[in-house]
Amino acid sequence: METLSNYIADYLELSGLAREILYAVLIVAVAAGVFMVALTISGLLTLAERRVAGRIQSRVGPNRVGPLGLLQWLADGLKLIMKEDLVPAAADGPLFRLAPYLVIVGVFAAFVSVPFGQLLIAADLNVGVIYLLAITSLVTVGVLMSGWASNNKWSLLGGIRAAAQIVSYEVPAVLAVLSVVLLSGTLSMQGIIAAQGGWPWHWYLFHNPFTFLAFFLYFTAAVAEGNRTPFDLPEAESELVSGYNTEYSGMRFAGFFLGEFANIYLMSAIATTLFFGGWQIPGVTPEQQATSWGLQLVGLLIFVAKASIGCFVVIWLRWTFPRLRVDQLMSVCYRYLVPLSLLCLAANAVYMLLIPAGSMIDRIIHYGTAAFGGLVGLIFLWRVFHHIRSVGDRLDLNVLARGQKGRFDPRIQARRYGKFRKKRYSKETG
Amino acid sequence: MTEVLQSTPDREELILNMGPHHPSTHGVLRFIVHTDGEIMRKAVPDVGYLHRGLEKIAELQTYPGYMPFTDRINYLEVMFTNMAYATAVEKLLGTEVPPRAEVLRVLVCELNRIASHQITLGCITMDLGAFTPFVHLLRERERINDLMEALCGNRLTFNYMRIGGVSQDVPDEWLKQLEAFLDHFEPVIDEFDSLISYNEILIKRMGEVAVICAEDAVGFGLVGPNLRASGVDWDVRRDLPYGAYPQMDFQVPVGMGEKGTVGDCFDRFIIRVEEMRQSCKILRQCLANLPEGDIKAKVPKMPRPPKGEVYSCVEGARGELGVYLISDGTPKPYRLKWRTGSFAGLSIIEHISRGLMIADLVAVIATLDVIAPEMDR
Numbered sequence: 001m002e003t004l005s006n007y008i009a010d011y012l013e014l015s016g017l018a019r020e021i022l023y024a025v026l027i028v029a030v031a032a033g034v035f036m037v038a039l040t041i042s043g044l045l046t047l048a049e050r051r052v053a054g055r056i057q058s059r060v061g062p063n064r065v066g067p068l069g070l071l072q073w074l075a076d077g078l079k080l081i082m083k084e085d086l087v088p089a090a091a092d093g094p095l096f097r098l099a100p101y102l103v104i105v106g107v108f109a110a111f112v113s114v115p116f117g118q119l120l121i122a123a124d125l126n127v128g129v130i131y132l133l134a135i136t137s138l139v140t141v142g143v144l145m146s147g148w149a150s151n152n153k154w155s156l157l158g159g160i161r162a163a164a165q166i167v168s169y170e171v172p173a174v175l176a177v178l179s180v181v182l183l184s185g186t187l188s189m190q191g192i193i194a195a196q197g198g199w200p201w202h203w204y205l206f207h208n209p210f211t212f213l214a215f216f217l218y219f220t221a222a223v224a225e226g227n228r229t230p231f232d233l234p235e236a237e238s239e240l241v242s243g244y245n246t247e248y249s250g251m252r253f254a255g256f257f258l259g260e261f262a263n264i265y266l267m268s269a270i271a272t273t274l275f276f277g278g279w280q281i282p283g284v285t286p287e288q289q290a291t292s293w294g295l296q297l298v299g300l301l302i303f304v305a306k307a308s309i310g311c312f313v314v315i316w317l318r319w320t321f322p323r324l325r326v327d328q329l330m331s332v333c334y335r336y337l338v339p340l341s342l343l344c345l346a347a348n349a350v351y352m353l354l355i356p357a358g359s360m361i362d363r364i365i366h367y368g369t370a371a372f373g374g375l376v377g378l379i380f381l382w383r384v385f386h387h388i389r390s391v392g393d394r395l396d397l398n399v400l401a402r403g404q405k406g407r408f409d410p411r412i413q414a415r416r417y418g419k420f421r422k423k424r425y426s427k428e429t430g
Numbered sequence: 431m432t433e434v435l436q437s438t439p440d441r442e443e444l445i446l447n448m449g450p451h452h453p454s455t456h457g458v459l460r461f462i463v464h465t466d467g468e469i470m471r472k473a474v475p476d477v478g479y480l481h482r483g484l485e486k487i488a489e490l491q492t493y494p495g496y497m498p499f500t501d502r503i504n505y506l507e508v509m510f511t512n513m514a515y516a517t518a519v520e521k522l523l524g525t526e527v528p529p530r531a532e533v534l535r536v537l538v539c540e541l542n543r544i545a546s547h548q549i550t551l552g553c554i555t556m557d558l559g560a561f562t563p564f565v566h567l568l569r570e571r572e573r574i575n576d577l578m579e580a581l582c583g584n585r586l587t588f589n590y591m592r593i594g595g596v597s598q599d600v601p602d603e604w605l606k607q608l609e610a611f612l613d614h615f616e617p618v619i620d621e622f623d624s625l626i627s628y629n630e631i632l633i634k635r636m637g638e639v640a641v642i643c644a645e646d647a648v649g650f651g652l653v654g655p656n657l658r659a660s661g662v663d664w665d666v667r668r669d670l671p672y673g674a675y676p677q678m679d680f681q682v683p684v685g686m687g688e689k690g691t692v693g694d695c696f697d698r699f700i701i702r703v704e705e706m707r708q709s710c711k712i713l714r715q716c717l718a719n720l721p722e723g724d725i726k727a728k729v730p731k732m733p734r735p736p737k738g739e740v741y742s743c744v745e746g747a748r749g750e751l752g753v754y755l756i757s758d759g760t761p762k763p764y765r766l767k768w769r770t771g772s773f774a775g776l777s778i779i780e781h782i783s784r785g786l787m788i789a790d791l792v793a794v795i796a797t798l799d800v801i802a803p804e805m806d807r
Contacts, residue, residue, distance in 0.1 A: 053561075053562075056562055057561070057562050057565035057566065058565070058566065058569055059565070153444065153446050153447075154446070157468075157788070229559055229560075230559065230631055232559065233789075239454070239788055239789050239792050240788075241452060241453060319561060319562050320560070320562060321559070321560060321629070321631055322555065322558040322559040322560040322626070322629060322631045322632050322635060323558060323559025323560075323631070323635075323789075324631060324634070324635075325634075325635060325787060325789045325790070326468050326787060326789065327468075327787070328634055328635075387624075
């Protein structure tokens with residue numbers, strides 16, 4: 001940031017007040033840029049969720065607005081902006097209005113230190129990880145505030161559930177993250193990526209069996225922090241109507257919604273940074289990457305691809321699992337996740353103490369863990385594709401209203417169901 | 431109800447008004463929930479939001495004229511309400527139903543049972559937070575709707591049966607289509623099992639939750655799958671045989687306490703999955719032994735049954751579905767009373783709700799399969 005500002009100021013031969021003004025303008029520009037990027041990402045994620053959900057549920061999903069439905073999120077946003085901004089008469093007005101902004105600010109501000117690329121980071125803070133974990137805690141305040149200010153018992157229950165859940169699950173998440181911080185010796189996001197390498201066996205995911213475990217602990221805790229199924233109790237539709245955002249409408253509701261989706265990307269991005277080697281390209285050192293714009297672009301694509309896979313898994317989970325109950329949620333956190341993440345932290349510390357970095361044993365453990373992880377992943381993928389294939393092989397029942405190709409064919413339906421339907425459909429199909 | 435609302439609780443209680451429009455009340459159903467945080471003290475059901483006076487209407491209609499109204503008792507088990515009413519009038523008239531019509535009735539009833547259980551199972555999983563199985567089951571139900579539409583022109587309110595038989599014979603190719611559907615659907619049940627039935631979270635949510643012991647189940651008059659889940663082996667199809675059921679070979683699944691105690695939510699869930707398999711079995715037998723002949727007995731256009739009263743019941747998707755009918759010799763019924771499974775299912779909720787969590791209440795309503803229109807009539 002400062003380097004960029006100085007560079008431009010020197011180029012324009014500015015000095016004194018003009019320099020300061022340029023710096024301020026640049027800060028605002030970058031903040032707006034980060035906001036737009038986060039907004040676009042969360043908008044596209046809403047579309048991705050609906051498309052993936054459609055595929056999982058054997059339907060199509062939105063595909064009418066723009067090519068492949070790519071502009072659907074803009075249409076949705078436009079609709080929500082035009083809706084009436086309703087504040088219930090009995091609600092606590094100022095708090096009610098403020099709550100969605102806290103959620104948005106909490107999540108979007110975290111995008112400032114997401115390292116999309118080696119140079120593509122708005123602010124590489126030296127306390128990056130701590131900053132991310134701290135600023136996203138604003139979400140808790142916003143959610144609890146919305147639950148309280150709505151003056152609705154369902155909202156209140158949702159808000160209280162959310163507060164209890166997010167605060168509880170922050171403990172295992174932070175402990176799991178600390179394992180990586182311990183190994184890399186830095187809190188800076190770029191520093192953590194630089195400490196890893198391009199190939200999978202250089203990632204912290206496969207550093208040793210305990211970081212492998214730590215990743216799953218972090219992922220579980222992060223899904224819970226993002227209020228996603230199977231931990232979506234704060235907005236459990238079938239229990240609490242819509243949870244804390246029951247009374248919200250229009251753009252304020254969209255605020256919660258965008259915050260949730262931005263949070264999904266954020267957690268995937270953090271996991272990519274901490275465990276998956278971020279923007280590192282296999283076979284290219286960070287020094288080489290710094291010299292070439294092409295390699296920078298490849299790094300950005302690699303980061304986005306890794307994070308997108310994480311988002312896909314979160315969406316996949318949502319449309320597969322039922323929801324836990326409140327007591328089960330808490331027992332998962334305090335009886336399993338917290339002790340396990342403490343164990344991971346301690347084991348990583350012992351590992352660092354006993355096995356010198358870069359030694360033969362260290363490298364053997366990397367390769368071993370990577371091989372094991374790869375095997376687990378392959379078995380899992382094989383099972384998934386096995387199931388998909390076995391469903392596809394089965395007799396597809398298209399003898400009723402659908403043609404041989406499996407697509408809806410009004411003519412076939414007319415032939416089967418007689419004349420009056422034929423008339424109706426012939427009018428529609430021409 | 432007003433007493434409950436106005437009474438001052440002796441300890442701090444949160445009184446929640448769940449319904450009449452709440453996403454998981456399955457129609458227009460209302461509970462007044464007394465909670466201590468997330469734990470319920472009690473849930474008091476409030477009924478009557480869908481009362482349409484369907485029993486009174488019967489007194490104003492001729493006997494055949496009331497048939498379309500039976501469709502509206504419960505939109506999920508239309509064939510059973512049709513059949514219960516038709517058999518009651520036939521008993522009064524002393525009509526013999528032709529064998530082909532009897533088998534056709536069993537056939538459509540079992541098809542309807544599958545469709546009804548698909549909705550029920552889907553709603554259970556959806557209320558517990560898993561949306562996908564619901565959509566998958568609706569996709570399969572669409573095939574049944576298509577079949578029914580081909581058979582009688584309607585997709586939901588079939589109005590297929592008549593006093594003395596059924597309205598139409600099966601169209602060409604229909605039986606082949608039904609067989610194709612069965613070939614397709616039986617593996618889908620296994621797929622459903624592997625997708626969600628034995629999901630660890632679902633078992634945790636339903637096992638040991640809201641256990642109804644056999645005494646309570648009988649005492650509160652539970653019927654059908656709810657009763658059998660509590661370990662009481664009673665099925666009208668087998669124990670009070672009617673229609674073509676004596677010719678059919680099928681098992682009656684009973685709750686085993688597979689993932690907890692006998693009579694918990696999981697038993698009520700898994701018993702319905704098993705019943706779908708048994709229905710497929712009955713359907714295959716119907717297809718194999720469909721006799722030729724008439725589909726409707728000769729019944730006068732405006733029958734005047736002799737004076738008398740009769741109770742007739744069938745095993746619906748929600749258990750014993752009974753009609754109590756009094757005739758005074760005129761073309762219109764003197765009195766008609768419906769006995770439905772949903773009302774009994776609802777009445778036990780207050781008894782078992784103490785100490786459950788709010789999330790469990792949703793599971794209890796869903797697994798007891800309470801359908802508001804059937805309850806209020």
